[in-house]
Amino acid sequence: MITRRTLAATGLAAPALAAAPALAKPAKPIVIAHRGASGERPEHTLAAYRLAVEQGADFIEPDLVVTKDGHLVVRHENEIRYTTDVATRPEFRARKAMKRIDGELIDGWFTEDFTLAELKTLRCNERLAALRPGSAKFDGQETIPTFQEVVDFAKAETRRTGRTIGVYPEMKHPTYFSGINLPIEKRLADLLKKNGLDRRDAPVFVQCFEDGPLKTFKTMSKARRVMLVAREGAAVPTKTPEDLKAIAAFADGLGPEWPLVVPIVDGGLGSPTKLVEYAHAAGLQVHPWTVRAENQFLPAKLKRGDKPADHGDAEAVLKALYAAGVDGVFSDFPGLAVKVRG
Helix, strand or coil: CCCCCCCCCCCCCCCCCCCCCCCCCCCCCEEEECCCCCCCCCCCCHHHHHHHHHCCCCEECCEEEECCCCCEEECCCCECCCCECHHHCHHHHHHCEEEEECCEEEEECEHHHCCHHHHCCCCECCCCCCCCHHHHCCCCCCCCCEHHHHHHHHHHHHHHHCCCCEECCEECCHHHHHHCCCCHHHHHHHHHHHCCCCCCCCCEEEEECCHHHHHHHHCCCCCEEEEEECCCCCCCCCCCHHHHHHHHCCCCEEEEEHHHCCCEECCEECCCCCHHHHHHHCCCEECCECECCEHHHCCHHHCCCCCCCCECCHHHHHHHHHHCCCCEEEECCHHHHHHHHC
16 A cells, blocks of 8 residues: 555755845746656756756655654655665664554664664665666665755855755654654754745745644744645644634745546546635745656556556646646646646
8 A cells, every 4th residue: 555655954054045136926936846757857966956957856855754863864764675775784783673663663774773884885776666667777876864954055056056946844743752852943944044945935935744834934934834734643633724724823835746636536626626716815924745757646547557666647637726726736746747838
């Protein structure tokens, strides 16, 4: 069964991302590179972020977890068995553990049991190698980046390209990390301050599936916040205008799973829901996630070919989302999202 999970700061003080005009509501939807161009390079590597920028992405998305010595590093989960070569490293065999993370029992290796120096000895791998063999060819080439390294990369790419490259960090399992005395919220707020990004108009959105940590983060930073919502098990309701007004009290945007905007009906795409209308009325931007090209992730009528790894009609999903009035989209294939937007 594919779940969100399975789909799922060091360095010297750096100057802020290149000065840019205040970021108001975008004139056109932004393209958010989900874990970088993660359909084509191992996720959450500088190679994936570099390709995303080359393909025209406006924001790059790093998921943040914490190391044993308190650094923010970029991994989709704190369990790193499937995204690194840790399972092949005899020196770390004894670190394998069983932990309960947000109610789910997980067996593997966890970032909070490693120092940053130790994590830097590992190499990143493609997590979905069977679906993405082209990406898997790049296994072993990259190390785990720190969030500071991603901010530095975005700043450098802003200078190089002449367009603002934003960062869209997600706080992963913040309640769990607070429970083991490694809270994410203040670490993230402090790092944004250090980099001159503690501003309402900074090219930053901070996202989370938990409302409590977003409310806490609001007391620590001026950076914009996005409440993530899945089709099942949502932390907050989004059915009525009142629901969206409640979210707007602590967030600037909503990140819904994309079928909450354009539902799947009889294996195809149905008419848009009222979610964008209600969110905009509450003053919230809407950035749905995550458009992927492989048949594995598409409705039946949009599949092409007979293999899960074959690419289907993801363009139809993107066109429907843009037509529904969203303010941005997350995609593992940012080049495709930019092409359809254009």
